[in-house]
Amino acid sequence: MKIKFLVLFLCGAVLLCCGDDPKSEIKVENQEQSEGHSRITAKTIEDLKYTDYVLSSEAEDVVSTWEKYRELDTQISYLKKADFSFFNGDIELLTKFIDGFKAGLPENLKTNPIISRVAIIETALLKLNENLTLDNIKRKDKLFGIKEVLVSFANLNYQINKKLERDMFDKIQPE
Incomplete structure (x- = not known):
């Protein structure tokens, strides 16, 4: 009787000890670290290498009536702070915004280079x-x-600046 109890106790102890696998704990920790690392922060976006252009004062005056441009400019500033609420929202709202953005393009900016930049955006x-x-x-x-x-x-900002600068030089008359 004592032998049966001893064998049963040893089998139970072996079964309980088999569940501890240190390798599985390491995998869980690595997975948690990689998920935490996949989060995109404002610092990550700030570290992206690209040339940023801002509008000149003349261009600011021209786009001041273009409401959707102003809204996109605001959303881009939020994007730089890792706020994706506008960009990962409903696709229908985004397409309506894009349609309004294209429709609101001021007449004096409707040139092929600017229209192509709008399509790229x-x-x-x-x-x-x-x-x-x-x-x-x-x-x-x-x-x-x-x-x-x-x-x-x-x-797009660069093309707007370039177009307005070209228009300004076209107005200059030689003496």
Whole structure:
């Protein structure tokens, strides 16, 4: 009787000890660290390398009536602070915004280079929306989408400045 009890006790002890696997604990810790590392912060976005252009004072006056540009400028500043609420929202709201953005383009800015930059912004915004709303997108792809939006907006600013500067030089008459 004592032998049966001893064998049963040893079998139970072996079964209980088999569940402790230090390797599985390490995997869980590594997974938690990698998930924490995948969070995109304002510092991460700040570290992206690209050339940022701001509007000149003349360009500020021209786009002051373009409401959707002002709204996008505000949302881009939030994006730089890692606030993705506008960019990962409902796709219908984003497409309505883009349609309003294109429709509100001032007449004196409707040139081929500026229209093409607006189309590039549209593509970048839609791509970023997809990257942020899908769960299986890698962190580097999300960062690349953020950088595309920032670069496309900076290039739009550059084209607006360039167009207004060219218009100013065209008005100058030789003496």
